[in-house]
Amino acid sequence: MSDQSAEGAGNTGPRPADPEARGVRLVVVLLSLTVVSGLIDAVSYLGLGHVFTANMTGNVVVLGFAAAGAPGFSIPHTSASLACFLVGAAVGGRIAGRYGGGSRRTWAQVTLTAEAVFVGASAVVAFVAPGATATTYALIALTAFAMGLRNATVRKLGVPDLTTTVLTMTLTGLASESAAGDGSGHRSPRRTAAVIAMMVGATLGAWLVIHHGLGIPLLLAAVLAGVLAVATSGRE
Template sequence: MTGTEPPTDPPEPSQPPGPAQPAPQNPGGRGGVRLVPVLLVLTAMSGLIDAVTYLGLGHVFTANMTGNVVVLGFAAAGAPGFSVPHTATSLVFFLAGAATGGRVARRLGDGSRRAPARAMLATEALLLAVAAAVASATSDDAQVTVYAVITLTAFAMGLRNATVRRLSVPGITTTTVVTMTLTGLAADSWAGDGSGRGSPRRAAAVTAMFSGAVLGAALVLHTDLAIPLLLASVTSAAMACTASGED
């Protein structure tokens, strides 16, 4: 007999793959209130805050910087009822807030929109709460109240605007002005030979701004400045706890 190799055992069958692991939830976006309603609520709060500052602090905006630049021109020309220091302070602190918001959004926005959105909202809530506390503790026409509310709300609005710009939610590129929103609403409508795409969001943003201004004006006229500021702070805090990163 010739020598032969002993038969070898057949290879064991490979183990069947286990059950597929569920894909992890998107940590940057899922869960909570979608960004569109969050931004619409913030748009309403912008109208409220500008009502507080324009009606309660002597014709100065801290959310609407387009109006503020115009107001600064009125003040520079010596028109009565306007203040160069107040308006310039608002512009400076808005820019400071926007610069800060740009830095924070870039550092927190690695594929996630929820993290920068919630950070911005929490910071805004804190700034508005401090403004409300100052307004509550001092007279509405005291200079400490005027400058504290201007600086805190303008910084908060700059921070918010930079963050919202970074979030890039279609149809809502800002929560503090509606000029371009109205332009898009008309230009993209059937009258402008457009498809009307995005019109519901734009119309909702304009309505939100109007509603917030009405509410803010009513509160300023019938209560003190602390009440609308506190309302805006609580609203931002609620959004900070619930905002998602999804449109």
């Protein structure tokens, strides 16, 4: 038997499991993160002076309202959120540059762990010093940075229809590419799930803010991000 044949004969056993396939698929992880975004924006909009820290589209609009002098909106709060989000996104881009060419699972785990840490830190601040002006800015900075970091990662991962923080294009695709539009609607279940996930997170977050303050929804968001960091796989 030739060396090549012998080598081939020695490779007849089961192939080693793909490490990227271990854990929860990215689609499920990103849908779960959409719930987290709803929690975060409920906290920020209802508890931090009508500012978003996950949905930057809404934040740009809010900044316009504040600039026009509309009551209940703050230029400093909104500007702080935008600035910290952009810094987080820049850091997320750096992480993508380092890990993007390798394991998607490791890349997602690093980013989600960082998100859990920053959101967890915001929960600690909310419990320790509720109501203080410095607390408001700390919560805005920590959550906006975490959301920027995550958004940069989600954008680079490129899973269709799951941005985790905004739904305008998701809703557009849901309608325009449905059977009533010009498509087959084959992505409708995923898009519908994203809308429901955001609604669930926002509803739960609003209820917790109204009845229990800011710390508990932030702690829940941090725990969810941490669990997803451990459980995520690298496969879509």
